[in-house]
Amino acid sequence: MSWESILLWGFVATIVLTSIMVAAQQLHLTRMSLPLMLGTMLTPNRDRAPLVGFSFHLMNGWIFALLYAMAFESWDRATWWLGASIGLVHSMFVLLVGMQMLPSLHPRMASEQHGPSPTRQLQPPGVAALNYGRRTPIATIAAHLVYGAILGAFYTLS
Amino acid sequence: MSYFPIEDYAIIGNCRTAALVSRAGSIDWFCLPRFDGPSLFAALLDAEKGGHFRIGPVEEATTERRYLDDSAILETTFTTASGRFRLIDLMPVRSEAEKGTELWPDHAILRVIEGIEGEPECEVDVRPRPDYATSVARLVDQGSLGMVFAHQGGVCNLRSDIPLTISDDRSTTYARFHVRAGKRYAVSLVFNREEPSVLAPLVDQLNEQLAQSLRWWQRWAGHCSYDGPYRDAVMRSAITLKLLTYAPSGALVAAPTTSLPEEIGGVRNWDYRYCWLRDASLTVRALLDLNYVEEAQAFLNWMQHATHLSEPEVQVLYDVYGETRLVEREIDHFEGYRGSSPVRVGNDAAGQFQLDTYGDVINASYEYVRSGGQLNGASARRLARLGDVICRRWREPDEGIWEVRSGKRHHTYSKAMCWLGLERLVRLHQERHVSVPIDQFEAEMQEIRRAIEEQGFNQRLGSYVSVFDGEELDASLALLGINGYTDPGGERMVATLGNLRERLGAGALLYRYRDDDDGLEGSEGAFGICSFWGVELQMLSGDRVGAMAHFEELLGYANDLGLYAEEVDPGSGAALGNFPQAFTHIGLINAAMSLAGVRGYDRVKGQEER
Numbered sequence: 001m002s003w004e005s006i007l008l009w010g011f012v013a014t015i016v017l018t019s020i021m022v023a024a025q026q027l028h029l030t031r032m033s034l035p036l037m038l039g040t041m042l043t044p045n046r047d048r049a050p051l052v053g054f055s056f057h058l059m060n061g062w063i064f065a066l067l068y069a070m071a072f073e074s075w076d077r078a079t080w081w082l083g084a085s086i087g088l089v090h091s092m093f094v095l096l097v098g099m100q101m102l103p104s105l106h107p108r109m110a111s112e113q114h115g116p117s118p119t120r121q122l123q124p125p126g127v128a129a130l131n132y133g134r135r136t137p138i139a140t141i142a143a144h145l146v147y148g149a150i151l152g153a154f155y156t157l158s
Numbered sequence: 159m160s161y162f163p164i165e166d167y168a169i170i171g172n173c174r175t176a177a178l179v180s181r182a183g184s185i186d187w188f189c190l191p192r193f194d195g196p197s198l199f200a201a202l203l204d205a206e207k208g209g210h211f212r213i214g215p216v217e218e219a220t221t222e223r224r225y226l227d228d229s230a231i232l233e234t235t236f237t238t239a240s241g242r243f244r245l246i247d248l249m250p251v252r253s254e255a256e257k258g259t260e261l262w263p264d265h266a267i268l269r270v271i272e273g274i275e276g277e278p279e280c281e282v283d284v285r286p287r288p289d290y291a292t293s294v295a296r297l298v299d300q301g302s303l304g305m306v307f308a309h310q311g312g313v314c315n316l317r318s319d320i321p322l323t324i325s326d327d328r329s330t331t332y333a334r335f336h337v338r339a340g341k342r343y344a345v346s347l348v349f350n351r352e353e354p355s356v357l358a359p360l361v362d363q364l365n366e367q368l369a370q371s372l373r374w375w376q377r378w379a380g381h382c383s384y385d386g387p388y389r390d391a392v393m394r395s396a397i398t399l400k401l402l403t404y405a406p407s408g409a410l411v412a413a414p415t416t417s418l419p420e421e422i423g424g425v426r427n428w429d430y431r432y433c434w435l436r437d438a439s440l441t442v443r444a445l446l447d448l449n450y451v452e453e454a455q456a457f458l459n460w461m462q463h464a465t466h467l468s469e470p471e472v473q474v475l476y477d478v479y480g481e482t483r484l485v486e487r488e489i490d491h492f493e494g495y496r497g498s499s500p501v502r503v504g505n506d507a508a509g510q511f512q513l514d515t516y517g518d519v520i521n522a523s524y525e526y527v528r529s530g531g532q533l534n535g536a537s538a539r540r541l542a543r544l545g546d547v548i549c550r551r552w553r554e555p556d557e558g559i560w561e562v563r564s565g566k567r568h569h570t571y572s573k574a575m576c577w578l579g580l581e582r583l584v585r586l587h588q589e590r591h592v593s594v595p596i597d598q599f600e601a602e603m604q605e606i607r608r609a610i611e612e613q614g615f616n617q618r619l620g621s622y623v624s625v626f627d628g629e630e631l632d633a634s635l636a637l638l639g640i641n642g643y644t645d646p647g648g649e650r651m652v653a654t655l656g657n658l659r660e661r662l663g664a665g666a667l668l669y670r671y672r673d674d675d676d677g678l679e680g681s682e683g684a685f686g687i688c689s690f691w692g693v694e695l696q697m698l699s700g701d702r703v704g705a706m707a708h709f710e711e712l713l714g715y716a717n718d719l720g721l722y723a724e725e726v727d728p729g730s731g732a733a734l735g736n737f738p739q740a741f742t743h744i745g746l747i748n749a750a751m752s753l754a755g756v757r758g759y760d761r762v763k764g765q766e767e768r
Contacts, residue, residue: 028469113264116374
């Protein structure tokens with residue numbers, strides 16, 4: 001396992017993934033803010049949450065980079081398209097499973113079953129995070145494809 | 159099969175969806191899994207094909223209805239020649255903490271029959287017609303687990319302690335039985351998105367279920383700080399507003415129905431199961447005045463979240479999660495309420511340009527801050543950007559508050575709301591809640607005011623008018639005095655109120671407009687919220703006695719349960735349009751608050767000082 005490679009390219013891939021998601025948000029393709037979602041798991045302060053969430057997301061990015069690296073090592077090859085393929089599976093998991101489970105894990109997120117008590121919590125993402133805008137799945141899949149492609153292209157096999 | 163008058167319906171709900179129950183005990187409208195989901199029962203829009211869930215007497219009966227105390231639990235008592243029984247309808251609710259202690263279905267309707275006297279015959283007739291009756295429910299009898307059928311990728315279970323029979327084609331289930339005095343029977347319908355289903359308990363836990371729901375509603379009603387005149391009407395309006403909120407996001411839908419006509423047999427049939435920003439500030443004000451701070455905060459959170467996708471532009475309406483594309487289509491196979499077609503799903507008004515919405519969104523946040531709320535950095539920046547849009551676009555014509563489909567014009571009310579939006583931002587800036595280019599905003603405010611006073615005021619009529627250099631009036635002009643654009647007791651505003659009553663009035667009722675070409679065939683009734691604006695403006699202008707008389711007259715147009723539709727036929731007093739309508743109830747609350755002196759001139763005092 002090439003730890004330097006995981007640390008370096010995991011960092012780069014996470015930065016690019018986050019940037020794509022933020023750009024998608026700025027372009028009004030989605031309302032989903034991963035740093036905000038993750039940050040509010042740890043702090044109720046909405047102004048601080050994005051920074052905390054970004055740090056959390058970076059840690060997740062490294063953990064996932066480790067898993068990607070293990071796959072490359074087991075196949076004994078690492079290419080951009082192999083990385084992108086894992087990224088596709090990764091994004092499908094995030095959208096179809098992760099987002100559905102998030103209201104159960106997140107202490108400040110309402111569920112679709114919430115009510116009638118009023119909520120000041122985050123809105124639930126719904127299936128494929130479609131509650132955050134109908135183009136959210138596209139932005140999420142694109143970001144994860146790029147994340148995987150970067151890792152696949154630049155990871156150095158040990 | 160026939161149609162009941164619109165005012166014959168009652169609403170039950172769980173703050174995610176709602177059902178309409180007729181005076182005859184028939185649930186004729188119910189959508190899943192949320193307000194704007196496809197219908198399961200829609201006899202309201204097609205008595206033959208739409209499907210219903212009826213529990214009622216076989217014989218002819220007289221009916222009395224009420225909600226249990228301050229709750230959304232409906233009690234209908236039927237009296238027939240053979241005896242009396244009551245029907246209790248509710249969508250069970252409980253707190254999040256209570257939900258954490260046991261399994262709970264996604265949605266449930268519970269209907270309890272209680273014999274009071276004699277042995278009247280009762281009929282249960284359930285005809286589910288999923289997806290606006292485009293698919294067929296195939297009921298499967300699973301014995302003690304009830305009848306099961308699929309809907310929207312989920313599953314519905316219908317259970318009862320009354321033996322139910324399935325029709326040969328498995329699309330209907332029914333029963334006829336004699337209700338014995340002192341005996342209770344229950345029918346429950348639950349919907350779950352996933353299997354295995356969570357079933358609602360029936361007879362064994364009936365009392366507990368009823369008590370829990372009643373407790374929840376009474377606890378919620380107990381938060382209301384208002385105990386002044388017309389308290390019952392205000393409380394029923396508050397509960398109705400609560401029923402129209404979508405709890406997971408904080409959104410407020412305008413009504414739980416689509417296509418109830420503004421004119422019987424007419425084409426003015428719209429889908430109101432969406433959230434309009436138009437009256438955001440009136441909504442926030444009503445909630446805050448009644449001490450429903452959490453609901454107001456949730457609504458503002460939803461508003462900020464919803465507008466993000468279209469930012470910095472603001473769309474007229476959104477769905478409960480802020481989706482912006484609400485494509486309008488017609489459900490051709492429904493004949494419509496009393497033949498009023500088309501039946502529409504989705505709403506094309508979403509794509510219109512309405513300048514007043516910008517001011518309303520800013521004003522809603524201003525009301526929230528004024529009540530002690532705080533804006534976070536992102537919200538403050540977003541509000542400031544709305545001010546920039548106002549500066550850039552206020553000179554453009556727009557479709558106006560009434561969403562007319564006859565093109566864009568320079569609407570006086572829209573310009574006034576642009577002025578108000580900038581004025582609120584300037585105040586928020588001075589109180590250090592936002593940062594805006596104050597000199598630029600004040601210069602634009604002066605420009606807007608000059609344009610309104612020169613072109614939006616008709617010297618010959620001595621009145622503000624609907625559009626610049628026009629001759630017609632519309633009821634939104636009342637808001638110039640209510641929202642704080644101008645002194646409600648000032649000469650121009652008092653004259654405008656007089657003109658509004660003369661041209662648009664029918665007793666205490668006000669039409670929203672009368673002579674305007676709105677691009678649609680036919681006519682419509684008097685507008686509920688506008689009528690209450692008339693009362694509020696009258697009160698703010700200093701005529702308390704006249705305002706109270708008008709208010710009390712308007713209370714007479716509610717149905718027996720205190721519910722209002724969007725419009726009223728002044729001739730017959732019949733309800734018209736979607737039902738029950740959130741904005742009419744918001745109007746009632748705000749007018750009552752003004753009459754009670756909970757709020758009054760202080761809201762516009764700042765304007766007088768400026």
